[in-house]
Amino acid sequence: MSGVTLSSPHLPVQPSVGGVMRGVLLALIPGTAAMVWLLGIGVLINIAVCVAACLVTEAACLRLRDRPLSPFMRDWTAILTGALIGLALPPLAPWWIAVIGGVSGIVLGKHLYGGLGFNPFNPAMVGYVVLLISFPTELTLWTVERADVATTLAAQFGGLGASALDAVTAASPLDGLRTGLSQNLTVDEARIASVFASGGWGWVNLGFLLGGLWMIWRKLITWQIPVAMLAGLGIMALVFWLIDGDRHADPLFHLMSGAAMLGAFFIATDPVSGATTPRGKLVFGFGIGVLVYLIRQWGGYPDGVAFGVLLMNMTVPLLDTHLQPRVYGQGKAGRPDR
Amino acid sequence: MGRPQTIGSQAKPQLWDFPGGLHLPEHKIDAPIRSMPLPKTLVFPLAQHIGAPAKPVVEVGDKVLRGQVIAEADGYVSTPVHASTSGKVIAIEERPVAHPSGLSARCIVLASDGRDKAAPGRTVEDFKALELVELRNIVRDAGVVGLGGAAFPSFIKLNPGSARIDTLVLNGAECEPYIACDQAVMAEEPADIVRGAQLIMHAVGARQTIIGIEDNKPRGIAALRKAIGEQQASNVRVVVVPSRYPQGGEKQLIQTLTGREIPSEGLPLDIGIVCHNVATASAVWRAVVYGEPLTERVITVTGPGIKTPSNLRVRLGTPVEDLVAAAGGLAEQGARLVMGGPMMGFALPNARVPAVKATNCILALRQADVRPEEPAMPCIRCGACAEVCPAGLLPQQLYWHARAGEFDKTQNYNLFDCIECGCCAQVCPSHIPLVQHYRFAKTEIWAEEREKRKADAARERHEFRNARLERIDAEKKAARAAKKAALQAKKAGGDPVGDAIAKAKAAKQAAPESDSKATDDPIAAAKAKAQARKAQKAQAEGAVPSAAAAQEAPKDDPVAAALAKAKAAKAAKQSDDKPDSDA
Numbered sequence: 001m002s003g004v005t006l007s008s009p010h011l012p013v014q015p016s017v018g019g020v021m022r023g024v025l026l027a028l029i030p031g032t033a034a035m036v037w038l039l040g041i042g043v044l045i046n047i048a049v050c051v052a053a054c055l056v057t058e059a060a061c062l063r064l065r066d067r068p069l070s071p072f073m074r075d076w077t078a079i080l081t082g083a084l085i086g087l088a089l090p091p092l093a094p095w096w097i098a099v100i101g102g103v104s105g106i107v108l109g110k111h112l113y114g115g116l117g118f119n120p121f122n123p124a125m126v127g128y129v130v131l132l133i134s135f136p137t138e139l140t141l142w143t144v145e146r147a148d149v150a151t152t153l154a155a156q157f158g159g160l161g162a163s164a165l166d167a168v169t170a171a172s173p174l175d176g177l178r179t180g181l182s183q184n185l186t187v188d189e190a191r192i193a194s195v196f197a198s199g200g201w202g203w204v205n206l207g208f209l210l211g212g213l214w215m216i217w218r219k220l221i222t223w224q225i226p227v228a229m230l231a232g233l234g235i236m237a238l239v240f241w242l243i244d245g246d247r248h249a250d251p252l253f254h255l256m257s258g259a260a261m262l263g264a265f266f267i268a269t270d271p272v273s274g275a276t277t278p279r280g281k282l283v284f285g286f287g288i289g290v291l292v293y294l295i296r297q298w299g300g301y302p303d304g305v306a307f308g309v310l311l312m313n314m315t316v317p318l319l320d321t322h323l324q325p326r327v328y329g330q331g332k333a334g335r336p337d338r
Numbered sequence: 339m340g341r342p343q344t345i346g347s348q349a350k351p352q353l354w355d356f357p358g359g360l361h362l363p364e365h366k367i368d369a370p371i372r373s374m375p376l377p378k379t380l381v382f383p384l385a386q387h388i389g390a391p392a393k394p395v396v397e398v399g400d401k402v403l404r405g406q407v408i409a410e411a412d413g414y415v416s417t418p419v420h421a422s423t424s425g426k427v428i429a430i431e432e433r434p435v436a437h438p439s440g441l442s443a444r445c446i447v448l449a450s451d452g453r454d455k456a457a458p459g460r461t462v463e464d465f466k467a468l469e470l471v472e473l474r475n476i477v478r479d480a481g482v483v484g485l486g487g488a489a490f491p492s493f494i495k496l497n498p499g500s501a502r503i504d505t506l507v508l509n510g511a512e513c514e515p516y517i518a519c520d521q522a523v524m525a526e527e528p529a530d531i532v533r534g535a536q537l538i539m540h541a542v543g544a545r546q547t548i549i550g551i552e553d554n555k556p557r558g559i560a561a562l563r564k565a566i567g568e569q570q571a572s573n574v575r576v577v578v579v580p581s582r583y584p585q586g587g588e589k590q591l592i593q594t595l596t597g598r599e600i601p602s603e604g605l606p607l608d609i610g611i612v613c614h615n616v617a618t619a620s621a622v623w624r625a626v627v628y629g630e631p632l633t634e635r636v637i638t639v640t641g642p643g644i645k646t647p648s649n650l651r652v653r654l655g656t657p658v659e660d661l662v663a664a665a666g667g668l669a670e671q672g673a674r675l676v677m678g679g680p681m682m683g684f685a686l687p688n689a690r691v692p693a694v695k696a697t698n699c700i701l702a703l704r705q706a707d708v709r710p711e712e713p714a715m716p717c718i719r720c721g722a723c724a725e726v727c728p729a730g731l732l733p734q735q736l737y738w739h740a741r742a743g744e745f746d747k748t749q750n751y752n753l754f755d756c757i758e759c760g761c762c763a764q765v766c767p768s769h770i771p772l773v774q775h776y777r778f779a780k781t782e783i784w785a786e787e788r789e790k791r792k793a794d795a796a797r798e799r800h801e802f803r804n805a806r807l808e809r810i811d812a813e814k815k816a817a818r819a820a821k822k823a824a825l826q827a828k829k830a831g832g833d834p835v836g837d838a839i840a841k842a843k844a845a846k847q848a849a850p851e852s853d854s855k856a857t858d859d860p861i862a863a864a865k866a867k868a869q870a871r872k873a874q875k876a877q878a879e880g881a882v883p884s885a886a887a888a889q890e891a892p893k894d895d896p897v898a899a900a901l902a903k904a905k906a907a908k909a910a911k912q913s914d915d916k917p918d919s920d921a
Contacts, residue, residue: 006685007773008676008680008683008763009773011764015767020720077718115716116715116718117716117768271721276721276732325730327752328356328357329603
């Protein structure tokens, strides 16, 4: 018998940080598969390179900060950050883009603030935004058709000239819409294809929606943030579509395009940097949804999930302080009912 | 909250719900109560209840009988301790006791003589004939405390004071895994519980009793319903509540049964309810009617580390190792012994500590059954804790601020509404011992408040002393100044007129309302003298002399005026620290 007094509870605990993160990674599979099917092997290469960069950076940071390696290297958070940045990158982006994204996310987004649990901003989105601002050209290397392995490898690891690259890349649907609208085309003229047509981003979003619902069912995430974010985006899209359908895409297009579902279920739900009270989560998610629409419609970037999440991250302390749930025995309590 | 739900039972009573909570594996035994052999040595800690420790009334070498008081209550929130068998007091000393701190405490050690001879007790035929205060005194003298685990002196809860009580809630929920002693008591002593309910209702003026029992205790439910029927106790009813931890928390059970919430930092009394454990009701009844002090209780000795999990009727003071031996011994060496349940109990420092009034369970857990001793990961704010918190708190925020030492902020997040049930720590993926952090924050805040009260008292004392010293000093100075003025007035030399005028001025500066018409009459000198005396008195009473008064000197005699002014200024300076700008 040990001489120390150990703290209750004395039952074994099932969940662990690593377990939660592994569950989230599992839930990414359907959407990722759809992306690979749509865009080619480049998606997986991006994820692999980015995860590797994140793991190496995580280890280096832990060593520099004199923290134990083993518990933190096994918590799967660096892998998840890497996977999320990798999924955000265009499939023909050069390999060093993924490396810089991963390193930035882990260093700037996580360890500069004190590592796991202390980062006020979503590390994956910090990494992605660093790339978005620093390398805007490389982040447009999307395709509409699945790029074959040889082209992908050539594009990612050098050997593909600018003209050859031009021949295989194309604007993403959101980018195409944005360019078209700026040339005074109507939505119908600007839109490349239906979101559910072959090669449509609708399938990708459907995949992430599926994974997200599974996470809610498994209680890996709560419903508030995804539902509120999709509601914010959907309501904004609906209102403006009803006002002028020629200049504004319909709600389904917005909900099924770009990073809507990935953002709602996998990015905005990062617990560390997100709101933590139930009502706070609703406001947090709704705010992201509204911001995503504003940026898509009037901002300088085709999609707005990254900026929307980072901006709402800043409001989290305020939301959590002022939107606390009612505590037992406070407020209306204490009136005899008989 | 307040979401009604009905579950299958005879009367289909309306039930409410409490937020959060956990469905835990029950691991409850349904075993009859067994007696165990008398222990050779018994240890009675003086602090077995909430409140002041009892004061020993026996000495080493004294022979005592079962039921004899060996330590008496010390103060209002305190209860006596009784010998649980006959024997000889062999020591009164520090012994390791069952306490979360793992520290030792003063105990009376008794060597049993094996005869188990009882001290004579007095019995009561009709408790309704007793004065209520007498009833409470009997319960107090019998050393009865809450047997659910908190060990709060029961007689205090029999005294509602000015509160109007309508309902007695008897807590038979027993929601923590493994603990099974209340079910055993309900199954085997239902009649005494129902009679105890009548007695407590009488004491607090309640109209009805609700016995709340979780639906996983069919034997207790059936036995109590039968006893209620036999006694035709229409004012007592059993209400079956869903099994969900912490259903047996006082606040949660009351919320489930009545939909009412105890106000934050309040008592059930505030909403017209008194709540006792079922076994306490039985103990209260036996104490009053049979004159039986609290010398034994039922304890569940169980867990995967115990060979024969049992419900034992245990003499208080019996060492835990005797209990373990009576339950077949340990299944594995190095098992962790926990007093209480797995959610709120605490690990024992060793097996020699005695069973006390609050001991409801001894749990032996093998190494494989407990969480590994590993460092906690950082909080990732996943909010799993907030989902299960029955008080509706935000454990992740409490933890964040408690860890940072920001105790004022923990209070903004309602730290003191935490009931320490442990649900949050149980679901935490980072394996943070959250409750430990909250206990720490609470004790820090209490310590801070104590320090503050002490500092406030010291500051008040200091300020009072300063004020007193200042007053004495001022009195002395004023007396001196007045005396000086008087002396100078006496020294009336070559210029009686001018001197008299000056004296008059000096007097005037202290009593400006007095008439100071200067004349060359010697009477004026006498008058001035009298006025100087008056001024002295006025100064002694705290009047501050003012140079401005001197400025009222008649303009037609500039020499006298100047003299008077100078004197007034001097007096003012002496009796007041303030620099006099007018002088």
